[in-house]
Amino acid sequence: MRTAVNTGEHFMTGDVACAEGALAAGCRFFGAYPITPATEIAEHMSARLPEVGGTFIQMEDEIAAMASIIGASCAGAKSMTSTSGPGFSLMMENIGLAIITETPCVIVNVQRAGPSTGLPTQGAQGDMMQAKWGSHGHYEIIALAPSSPQDIFYQTIMAFNLSEKYRVPVIIMTDEMIGHLSERVIIPDANEIKTVTRTLPKGRKDRFKPFEPGPDGIAPMAIAGEGYNIHVTGLTHDEKGYPDMTVEAQAGMMERLVGKIRKNRDDIIKTEGYRLEDAEIVIVSYGVSSRTGLAAVDEAREKGKKVGLLRLITVWPFPEEQIRTLAAKVKGFITVEINLGQIHHEVERCAGGKAECMLVGHPGGTIIPPERVIETLEQHF
Template sequence: MKPAVLTGEHYITGDVACAEGALAAGCRFFGAYPITPATEIAEHMAERLPDVGGTFIQMEDEIAAMASILGAAWTGVKSMTATSGPGFSLMMENLGLGVCTETPCVIVNVQRTGPSTGLPTLTGQGDMMQARWGSHGDYEIIALAPSSPQDCFYHTIQAFNLSEKYRVPVLVMADEIVGHMSEKVVIPKASTISLVDRPKPSGRKDRFKLYQPGPNGVAPMPAIGEGYNVHVTGLTHDERGYPAMSVEAQEQMMTNLKGKIRNNLEDIIETESYRLEDAEIVIVSYGISVRTGLTAVDEARKLGYKAGLLRLVTVWPFPEEQIRELAARVKGLITIEINLGQVHYEVERCAGGQAPAHLVGSAGGKIIHPDKVIALIKEKF
């Protein structure tokens, strides 16, 4: 029997690294439905979970997979699912339920090219706006974007930690290349991985209110069977969790749902920078496209352009403040992403005209070549 944390050096794919990250984070329930290019995560979890006392179930569709991980989460376990484009669309309804009921869980989307069935085996980054706004209604969500198998391991752990801390579904927005490529992944000792568990209630059970926010805006969460008699509903609800069909209740609930994310942006948002200190041209990117950006920065520097890169580890919530500050001091911003403009428009919005925002995008199917970025730099700067 293998332990939950496979400490050591491995040569594995991003998909497998996601699964290992989940196990290291304490995930013990996986609701699955096969879809290229995310299937390997499910396959790996199917093999590994029973060994560590967890449960794997392949449901009848992605709707059910998403529903099952919400149910499992309320028993007190950490739960997850993994999918790609079409399956991600099917999960949107229950993703909203997860947001509304403040249910911690992790969804990995190994993105492929769409729309519709698209190019199932080829890469894409076209689900970024769906990740932000795909379920109906107004809400806040957290999405991370890994750029390598090593990232897949760490970001999945981070996704669980954020999800537990803020009681919100967290999305790991990988893509086909990151998911399918093999690289060295270092898994540290279990004792060195810091894990976060959801806040638990204390005090009198009969006075407990399910959605009364704690100090950081997040309400403690009991598990089924602990005697709190919780009622959990996707209807607009009051602090007790009871349906409350009023404008005031809606406003209060939205204030809580948005506030717990918006008031903790500094804690949630993570970015990385590369040669950014003196940069005049800033490449903004995330996921696999960061690799295009890193090469492009070096190439541009060789040509005499002061280029740098800002990597969005957290794409949602969007690092607005950081983009704003950069835009005030640089000559221009370039977003690289494998779509024809999604995060680019966010960058443009935050730049607010202080610096021009350009896009190096593609219709999808393959990683963007750095030459395309260099050509744009030569043309515009």
């Protein structure tokens, strides 16, 4: 029998590294539906989960996959699903259920070029806004964007930890390039991996209110079958979990759901800077495109241009403050992403006219060569 943490030095794809990260984080239920280029995550989980006491199930569609991981999480298991664009669209309704019921779970979207079936085997980053706004109603979401197999290993652990801590679904927005890219991945010893598990309730079971926030603003989560007799609903509800169809209840619930993320931005948001100290131009990027950005920075520096990279590890919530602060001291931003302008608009919004904002985008299917960034740099700055 193998252990959940596959300690050692490996050569593996991003998809497999994602699955290994999930196992290391404590994921013990995985429900998914096959889809290129995310299938390898499911394949790896199907082999690995039963040997660590977990359960894998291939559901009948992505709607069911998403519903199953919410159910499993309510039964106490850390749970995950993986998909790509078309499946991600089908998951949207139940992502809303996870948000309103405050059920921790992780969704991996290995992005490919759309719309619709698009280029099923070729990568893109076109679902970034769908991750933020795809489900109906207003909400805040946490979405991460890994840039290498090693990175996806750690970000998957981070996704589970954030999800358990804040009782929210967390989305890993990777892409086909990272999913199918094989690189060295070092998996540390189990005792070096920090994992977080949801707070369970204490005290009298009959007085427990499942949606009454604790001192940290997060309600402890009762697991099914423990005698708390909780009611959990997708309807607007009060602290007891009972439906309450008033405008006041909606306002109170929404303030708390949105507040959990907005008030904890500093804890959630992670970015990485490269040669930013004296940068006059900042490349903003994430996922595979941040590797384009990285190459472009070095090339530009060789040409004497003061360019740096801001890599978004957390794309949602968006690092607004960081962009605002940079906007006050730099000449401009170049957002590099494999879509025709999504995060670019966020950068533009936060720059607030204080710095020029350019997009180096692509409709999808391939990575963006660094030369295109250099071109934009030379033409505009």
